[in-house]
Amino acid sequence: NAGVTQTPKFRILKIGQSMTLQCAQDMNHNYMYWYRQDPGMGLKLIYYSVGAGITDKGEVPNGYNVSRSTTEDFPLRLELAAPSQTSVYFCASNAVFTGELFFGEGSRLTVL
Amino acid sequence: ELKVEQNPLFLSMQEGKNYTIYCNYSTTSDRLYWYRQDPGKSLESLFVLLSNGAVKQEGRLMASLDTKARLSTLHITAAVHDLSATYFCAVDDVGGTSYGKLTFGQGTILTVHP
Numbered sequence: 420n421a422g423v424t425q426t427p428k429f430r431i432l433k434i435g436q437s438m439t440l441q442c443a444q445d446m447n448h449n450y451m452y453w454y455r456q457d458p459g460m461g462l463k464l465i466y467y468s469v470g471a472g473i474t475d476k477g478e479v480p481n482g483y484n485v486s487r488s489t490t491e492d493f494p495l496r497l498e499l500a501a502p503s504q505t506s507v508y509f510c511a512s513n514a515v516f517t518g519e520l521f522f523g524e525g526s527r528l529t530v531l
Numbered sequence: 532e533l534k535v536e537q538n539p540l541f542l543s544m545q546e547g548k549n550y551t552i553y554c555n556y557s558t559t560s561d562r563l564y565w566y567r568q569d570p571g572k573s574l575e576s577l578f579v580l581l582s583n584g585a586v587k588q589e590g591r592l593m594a595s596l597d598t599k600a601r602l603s604t605l606h607i608t609a610a611v612h613d614l615s616a617t618y619f620c621a622v623d624d625v626g627g628t629s630y631g632k633l634t635f636g637q638g639t640i641l642t643v644h645p
Contacts, residue, residue, distance in 0.1 A: 452631055460638070461621075461638055462619070463635070464634075467631070467632060477632065509574065511631070513631045518562050518581070519576050520564075521576070522574045522575075524573050
């Protein structure tokens with residue numbers, strides 16, 4: 420019972436590089452989310468998806484892109500990485516009408 | 532803009548003592564969640580409060596929701612060391628149909644010592 424799986428767990432990028440954070444869930448949840456957590460802070464919503472083919476911006480979407488081609492997968496792409504994107508990224512999912520989120524283990528990204 | 536504020540942000544407790552963490556929010560949402568995060572780990576759901584007056588209890592933790600006051604509390608009874616963690620409250624998007632678009636508080640770092 421894997422739940423929400425994120426890869427990689429750690430990554431160091433140089434300024435201007437690009438990368439994709441992978442997220443997969445095996446709970447057949449329609450809703451998926453990407454949050455970022457800066458040190459000592461709560462989480463902020465980057466993007467979310469209510470189903471395959473449907474995505475929308477959250478509070479802090481600039482510098483990121485997402486896609487949702489299947490129910491299971493929700494990758495987050497960082498284009499032209501900047502130091503301000505140094506953070507821990509959490510992917511989450513939930514079944515409709517509960518709101519209770521199930522989080523992945525997180526991906527710690529450092530941009531130097 | 533929805534704002535969620537927790538207090539205190541830091542809480543140092545002795546084992547066996549009681550204390551309450553407060554979560555105030557700025558909208559009329561009636562959906563509030565509490566999560567626990569251990570250092571370097573992910574977030575774990577503790578409580579889901581979906582209506583005014585909702586009260587949930589699990590072990591030494593009890594959460595309640597007063598939507599009229601826009602306030603939720605997380606009460607800790609007879610604290611033990613294992614409760615040391617960061618606790619977040621989060622409120623759902625007002626008027627949204629997408630459950631799970633949460634606005635988080637800053638978190639309360641709880642340390643329980645002998």
